[in-house]
Structure formats: structure tokens, C-alpha cells
Amino acid sequence: MPQKREFEAIAHKEGKWWEIHIHELDRVTQASRTKDIQAMATDLAAVVLDVDPDEVTVHVTLRPPGDVMERWSQARADLERAQELSAKGAAESRAIVAELSKDFTITEVARMLGISTQRVSQLKAKKANEA
Structure with missing residues (x-):
């Protein structure tokens, strides 16, 4: 089995949506609920890399608004x-x-x-x- 690739993602609220940005892949996705952020980030990385979602790990940090x-x-x-x-x-x-x-x-x-x-x-x- 190939070694898992790991990524860092930042999620912040934009209106009613959570915007999730994986900087290393220069890609963004969205989630409507906090509980969906992790899955959406993992799916984004898997789609971009054309691999199974089990082959990637995305560590998501929630960023609060403003200062x-x-x-x-x-x-x-x-x-x-x-x-x-x-x-x-x-x-x-x-x-x-x-x-x-x-x-x-x-x-x-x-x-x-x-x-x-x-x-x-x-x-x-x-x-x-x-x-």
C-alpha cells in the first residue's frame, strides 16, 4: 500500500459556508456544516491527486474570524x-x-x-x- 500523503488545510467561515483551503494543492472546497469539513478536505485532496481517500490525511485547522x-x-x-x-x-x-x-x-x-x-x-x- 502506498504511503499516506499528509496535508494541512485551513477552514474559515465565509457567509453561511466553511471555505476549506489546502495551500499545498492550491485548491479550495466548501462545507455547509462543521462536521462535514474533514470529509470535504479529504475528498478534495483525493480528487486532486487522483487517489483513494484512504491514501491521504488532511489536518484541518479552523480559523476564527477577524482579529x-x-x-x-x-x-x-x-x-x-x-x-x-x-x-x-x-x-x-x-x-x-x-x-x-x-x-x-x-x-x-x-x-x-x-x-x-x-x-x-x-x-x-x-x-x-x-x-
């Missing part, structure tokens, strides 16, 4: 940065509580920082557990 991917990437980067800042803020909070706790009571530290004594205890415990 959605750019916005998605920025949102993911923002979330990653927020997580980094949150971790940094938490570490600094623990360090401050540990520093103040050397010279002040839990109640004094809580009043200075405007947090509960329970929160001071939690921050101290987290610092102790991480050591």
Missing part, C-alpha cells in the same frame, strides 16, 4: 502575567508579615496591614511551610 486569534493570544499573555504578579504579590506579602512578626504581635501586624489576625497567621504559616 480573534490576536486577541486570544493577548488574553492568554495577560493571564500569564497576572499569575506571575499574583505569585510575586503573595511572596512579598508573606515576607512582609514574617519581617513584622519578628518585632510585633499578630494583632499589631494585623492592625498595621489592615488585615485580620487569622490572615496574618495564614501568611506566617505559609512562609513556615515553604521553608
Whole structure:
């Protein structure tokens, strides 16, 4: 049996239709429903190459409209940065509580920082557990 040929295809919505483009073959087809995209892409490659559909594999990527991917990437980067800042803020909070706790009571530290004594205890415990 001949080796399967593999292709990449991009599908994007054009009005009511999904337009499927296999760049390597410089061919386009359409599908009316998402569930038909894979079959249509495979059939297109098979017809162009004049082979059985079992002899080709087409990996289809759905492309969202407009600037959605750019916005998605920025949102993911923002979330990653927020997580980094949150971790940094938490570490600094623990360090401050540990520093103040050397010279002040839990109640004094809580009043200075405007947090509960329970929160001071939690921050101290987290610092102790991480050591």
C-alpha cells in the first residue's frame, strides 16, 4: 500500500459556508456544516491527486474570524502575567508579615496591614511551610 500523503488545510467561515483551503494543492472546497469539513478536505485532496481517500490525511485547522486569534493570544499573555504578579504579590506579602512578626504581635501586624489576625497567621504559616 502506498504511503499516506499528509496535508494541512485551513477552514474559515465565509457567509453561511466553511471555505476549506489546502495551500499545498492550491485548491479550495466548501462545507455547509462543521462536521462535514474533514470529509470535504479529504475528498478534495483525493480528487486532486487522483487517489483513494484512504491514501491521504488532511489536518484541518479552523480559523476564527477577524482579529480573534490576536486577541486570544493577548488574553492568554495577560493571564500569564497576572499569575506571575499574583505569585510575586503573595511572596512579598508573606515576607512582609514574617519581617513584622519578628518585632510585633499578630494583632499589631494585623492592625498595621489592615488585615485580620487569622490572615496574618495564614501568611506566617505559609512562609513556615515553604521553608
